[in-house]
Amino acid sequence: MEQTSPPPQGLVANVLRGMMPFAVGIIFASLLHFVLPGMIGRYYSRIVTDIGIAIVMAVSLNIVNGMTGQFSIGHAGFMTLGGYTAAFITYYGSMCIWGDTASHGGFLGRGEWLFAVSCLMGGLFAAGAGYVVGLPSLRLRGDYLAIVTLGFGEIIRVILQQTGPLIDSAEALKEGGWSQMIPPPVGGALGFGGVPKYTNLFWVYTILTITIVVAYRLKISSIGRAMISVREDEIAAQAMGVNIARQKVLAFVIAAFFAGVAGGLFAHEPGVIVSPKDAGFQRSFDYVIMTVLGGRGSISGVMLSATILTALPEFLRDFEQYRLIVYALLLIIMMLVRPQGLLGIHEIWNLWPLRRSKVSTATPEAKS
């Protein structure tokens, strides 16, 4: 149990301790990036990439839906908003810097750093939107909030459809001046094509690591407990001094940030053209299903369900036209057999018998 161990000695040790999970994650991501495609080929590597993005989306949505108990079904709206922002920065940024929109610089080269910054900006932009969407959650609950978030996704979709056509050369960009930026030239209903394809296993799994570590540290901290208390009983939470308005908005902002970053990854994924319909409710629902199926507030449960639900349609390809039926049937059976989700409110490491015995012996120790 991480939270019961005594604080480590010395500043250096503490910084190392704090950064350790990130370092491990980055090493893991590099390994995946360099080893995996050679082992399983490009098709399956692509699925692994998709799984990574789905996990980032589902784990971040779980902060709102699972931990704080606010029912948001507009998560794909944040994702698409972040994706468009990031794509806008890399597309027009590359044009300004290099004069074209191809990938530049190779692994960890200049182009990839531009991409990393663009994802960060996408995340921040989405987080701003998350703040705005979080505000109605202070007055609305349950179904009503769900409708607001649904509306948000649809608004994003419609706005993106009304955007201007892409500017496809550096010359045109220079000649056109500022007036062509209104409405933003991001491709309208056709989608934002031609974005440099920077997304790879390294970046996806690095961001995945950050998302999971952040979600986990939130969950075991007092902020996370305050969020969970809002889910459990708002009136009691208030009576215990929890500022529920703050917790709800915070949850929305954090979740939207990671959705925006995931959107950046998605928009730069090879073979993907991010388009307005990605903001629609269908995609949002995919992520809601992942969180419901994983178990509310369970990070590992949601990771598991995101993996299964992303990989399953691919492995059901053999059944062709029946695969959506099989997929739906599995969901129905799942809801009948385990309505609390795969892991319920637990984490996978709490179910491990070894861990459990450790937890129970921890109490007498604390007593003495």
Next chain:
Amino acid sequence: MNKPAAKEVVESRSAQKPLLDVNAIGISFGGLKAVQEFSLQLPAAGLFGLIGPNGAGKTTVFNLLTGVYEPDCGEIRLGSKRLVNRKPHQITAAGIARTFQNIRLFPDLSVLDNVRLAGQLRNQHGLWSTLIRTRGHLREETMLEEKALDLLRIFELQDRAQELASNLAYGHQRKLEIVRALATNPQVLLLDEPAAGLNPQEKMALAQSIRQIRDRFQVAVLLIEHDMPLVMEICERIVVLDHGVTICRGTPNEVQNDESVIAAYLGTGLTDE
């Protein structure tokens, strides 16, 4: 019985400035005047009772005091702080904690986490220090846990610390609610029917522990309760509500012999007139 001594203490206490000073608060829902002109002067470490028949507005008074409802009129002060128009969490931070008539624990949190959550009210830390786990953050989390465990130990719930709150027996849940309220470090503790559903032995133990809580934590206690023997035994002064109106206030003896109180509980005889 040391009633005269207790009475002296009460009088010397009420001579001081009251800790919780409620002055003529009232609220109506539509045409229904749920509470009218309710006043209360609760001294520091006082133990007062609030009784009345069902629907008299007792819980509404609690909701007014804790900011769940905003009073239409009147004034609430805790020490020198004005509490009207404050949010519930601000009122808890100011020093009023409560329990609920129908238990409102956080069912899917462990017993320890229920208490820890209430304890963290006075140790808020930022998002950033949480995410990179600064030393201060870790130290604070450890401290919060120790404080919560200490409190659980006092109430002999430490063996259950890792259990989910929903798995506790009913009596323990009632107890945990009080522990949780105490964890916010209050000056005033509002207990809403803490004895409801307890058996006679548990009620006896509860009466003892309410007194002990008052002495040990130096909190003022305001108690809503239907169990008259319990109220009469432990409360120094009692306020009686009926239909939102204060019909009587005084020591247990005075209240027990008050005609309007008897009338409110038992009704008036027809033939007497």
